[in-house]
Amino acid sequence: MHTSPLATRLRDVTRAGMFYAQPSALGRAQRASQEVGVMIVNVDLRNATDKAAMLVEFARAFALPDWFGHNWDALADCLRDLSDKDAAGYAVLMHGTEKARERMPEDLDEAVSVLRATGEHWRTEGLPFWVLFDAPMPGLTSLFAGT
Numbered sequence: 001m002h003t004s005p006l007a008t009r010l011r012d013v014t015r016a017g018m019f020y021a022q023p024s025a026l027g028r029a030q031r032a033s034q035e036v037g038v039m040i041v042n043v044d045l046r047n048a049t050d051k052a053a054m055l056v057e058f059a060r061a062f063a064l065p066d067w068f069g070h071n072w073d074a075l076a077d078c079l080r081d082l083s084d085k086d087a088a089g090y091a092v093l094m095h096g097t098e099k100a101r102e103r104m105p106e107d108l109d110e111a112v113s114v115l116r117a118t119g120e121h122w123r124t125e126g127l128p129f130w131v132l133f134d135a136p137m138p139g140l141t142s143l144f145a146g147t
Helices: 005-010 023-035 051-062 072-079 097-103 105-124
Strands: 018-020 039-044 090-095 129-133
Touching (some): 005 023, 018 105, 023 039, 023 129, 039 051, 051 072, 051 105, 097 105
Parallel strands (some): 090 129
């Protein structure tokens, strides 16, 4: 079976990180992730209006345990312990980020911080942790820039 160049890239822990991907590219990333056993997590923030709703969506998307404390520290702890998932890496597809930035910019910034730290943690474990936003975000390049 032929592995697509994007699938090969998604398995590369040294290239993993946080990127902007147009909505059509999120579908390509989802298909490519499935080729190589990278777990897809769709976080949908389109209807989130506050921190509580955002954390509920993260809990739903990652199927976090019932004891999840619905705060940023608890989210960070849970995302660093995904041992119940059998994955060759993680691809978090963030939907509705433009609306989230309009409604709750500080909370989105905090979520980005947690996701960035989570990616650094998984890099030390040798697993890629990708976060792909469906809208441009400050400091992020396109997933396909330079490819």
